[in-house]
Amino acid sequence: MRAIDQTDFETNNIEVIQFWMQKPNLTDATAGAIYFDLGSVSEDILKDGKKEFENGLNTPNINAAIDSSSVWGRVPANPIQVTTAFSNDASDRPFQDVGLDGMDDKAEFNKYQGYLG
Numbered sequence: 741m742r743a744i745d746q747t748d749f750e751t752n753n754i755e756v757i758q759f760w761m762q763k764p765n766l767t768d769a770t771a772g773a774i775y776f777d778l779g780s781v782s783e784d785i786l787k788d789g790k791k792e793f794e795n796g797l798n799t800p801n802i803n804a805a806i807d808s809s810s811v812w813g814r815v816p817a818n819p820i821q822v823t824t825a826f827s828n829d830a831s832d833r834p835f836q837d838v839g840l841d842g843m844d845d846k847a848e849f850n851k852y853q854g855y856l857g
Contacts, residue, residue: 757776759774761774786810786812786840786841788810788811788812788815790807790809790810790815790819791815791816791819791821792810792812792813792815792816792840792841792842793816793821794826794836794837794838794839794842795821795825795826795827795836796815796816796818796821797814797816797835797836797838797842798835799827799829799831799832799835799836800831800832800835801827801829801831801832802827802832804816804817804818805817805818806842812840812841813840813841813842813843813847813848813851814841814842814843814847815842
């Protein structure tokens with residue numbers, strides 16, 4: 741195992757992870773697992789200039805402002821991520837664990853139903 745000590749992947753032109761893995765079990769081809777912990781990765785993966793972090797979205801218990809100017813979906817209006825964890829309240833989880841576009845399945849269907857043909 742080796743830590744990646746680079747913090748700016750774009751400037752350093754790091755685009756791939758290469759790994760070699762020996763087959764862990766000769767009799768069971770499905771045995772074994774590999775995990776990559778990339779640490780803190782930019783949440784502006786949709787390239788709209790907005791930082792999307794799911795735990796910044798509003799929930800029944802958290803009154804967070806939403807920036808509606810992104811063409812991709814819902815993003816927090818506050819560009820600073822306060823914490824790196826979801827809310828501890830179980831009733832908040834369905835509103836935070838919604839993916840990079842900040843929308844659940846129903847909201848995605850309503851937004852994109854005209855594109856489904």
